[in-house]
Amino acid sequence: MNWEQLLSLKRFGDTNKRIRKEQDETRLGFEVDYDRVIFSSEFRSLQDKTQVIPLSQTDFVHTRLTHSLEVSVVGRSLGRLVGQKVLEKYPHLENVHGYQANDFGAIVAAAALAHDIGNPPFGHSGEKAVGEYFKTGEGQKFKAHLTAKEYQDLCDFEGNANGFKILTENRAGRKGGLRLSYATLGAFMKYPKESLPKKPTKHIADKKYGFFQSDKDAFVDVANELGLLKRSDSDISFSRHPLAFLVEAADDICYTIIDFEDGINLGLIQEEYALEYLSKIIRDRIKPENYYALSTKADRIGYLRALAIGTLINEAVDIFMEYEASILKGTFDTALLDKSKYEAQINDIIKISIEKVYQSKDVIEKEIAGYRVLSELLNVFIGAVNNSYNNNASNYDKLILHLLPENNSITNDSLYLRILSVCRIVANMSDSYAILLFNKIKGINIA
Template sequence: AALAHDVGNPPFGHAGEQAISGFFASHPAGLELKKMLNEAQYADLTAFEGNAQGFRLLNQTHHGLRLTYATLGAFSKYPRQSLGNRQKGRASQKKYGFFQTEKEQFAAVAEGLQLLPAAPWAWHRHPLAFLVEAADDICYHIIDLEDGCTLGLLSLDDTIELLRPIIGKRFDRAKLQAKQSLHEKTGTLRALAINELVEQTVEVFLAHEEALLSAHYDQPLTAEIPAAAALQQVIDISVDKIYRARVVLEKELAGFEVLQGLLEAYVTALLHRHQGKPGRQHENLLAIVPDEYRHRLSGTALYDDLRVILDYLSGMTDSHALTLFRKLKGITLPGG
């Protein structure tokens, strides 16, 4: 479950999610869809969610992984649909975990695992989902800090001072200084910090086992570990020094242009097809969609076809999306 947790993320990561959501919420082609879809379907599009995309991919008929209900339950950090009021203060309500196309599949998972219902089309988490969330939080923040140091966005001394309170008594400055390269030093710090955070998280999980099973506990495990304040400082510094660094922001801006440009082309083509007035350009565009996606386009169910196109685009790497964008815009020619 932990290894699969990011499988649904689009190109350019969370910035990509925002680019897709923003297109459907504000672009004329996206707004046109509001009149053609039901409320729940449109809510899925205007808040694209990598977790829900991941659940969809894992459960596809031809390319899914045929995972057990327990694994799918542990994977699902947000066991709810996009539409509906969210209960503030509950970690499992912060986002959503399945699209309308997979709602019945998720209901089957919830029934099989006896997940406790929270609201219509919303359930309380499987207890193991809290461990997957913690694993994500720990690795995400510590490894991003390591990357920031490696890229020169943060000094080694600053990195040491941020991780030393987490590592605690296992921190040995003399042994660290004996390491020859920056890579060895940051790798050692990373391993020690992650190990300590894992141990603390396991203790919190076991301490709250009964509350987790009865759905009375619904906050990140890392919020209650002894190193919570130190981990929050890592997060705060990362936001200021790494995530807002010029090189990161430039990449995000490029991602918005690329993804919204691709969506404009493909969504417009789908709209023309479903409205019975396809042009040659639109049909050519849909014709070059890879077979594994093109054969799933029905031409009759608009929402389902939009999901297929989003499978295609969100499954790309950053470089693949950029290459396709350049070709479609005539910036580069095939073979050039």
């Protein structure tokens, strides 16, 4: 892979390339990507989607929206710092093509902003809840009528694949989806493969999948435009865009440190743990007199969090540049922070967060409710859509269809596309709206 091709300014849906030196510096194409994500309706819905801890009356809990904004800020810093070093290593990128360090930052920031845009409601269990409906629930009956890869798309419903569809899906009057640059789409694609074979290798890019079968042509188009390397002759699988490693690192840094911070501020984790574990990461930067001068727990934890994030940003940049050549060759096969000298400390923090936060009563209760809500919505909506297609819809089915947004795919001749469309409609709901519809369908709280 080469950076000139990887930094493509061409927009999805364009037929012509865009030249960096011809860009308007006051409205750079990569920065437009950020704007288009943040003004999308799908991004706005993240304000009412659980990150980890269910929404409460406190100011501490992160939603998918605040998490995405923070990941984007960290990603921008990672991209700019890497950009400076890449331009030093390959000066022709700046001297001949006109690329700037901020271009790298803008690409990573936009991709990071969108990284959770396709995730279902109810936190990390949302994807599993959708998948379980097809693996062990009523959705098992569709297996015999779908290809293996189509069925796997549903059984392992993937927020990353849904996000790729949101960013690229053609709509009436909107060819190319949000019309983002190919570079930003490439940085977004953490898992550039289809749903089968499942985890064919231990390579980080094979951990999950990145597109539905309905979007494989669009995915291959992006991969080819960017010059991503093919990793399989029989199935669709490519190497990662190098900047996808930075998007992943930004996410890893934020959820590791900030979920830990949330747990402390909510009283789920003792403050002493923060000083004990975070100080191991920031021991060369922390100033005890500054820490103890802060009068509130939130300020003290915020101080430690800021130092920890800064330390891990610098660490991730150094690792990226150390392995930059193998990343371009597609042979680097782990997350950046897996190479960190702080890996043991990071794992200790995550272990505590799992025990004290992710497995806390409030989180588990929310996830249990999510399974029930999503399963019921899928069952009712898929039934109504398929009954309507088969011309045997009941009056109840017809009423249910009025609850669904306009979507041409729900009338498609393809069973796979109809089911996938319903899954995506449900996945794009906010927590509150999904609960509201569930209650209406069940006849709960009806005045």
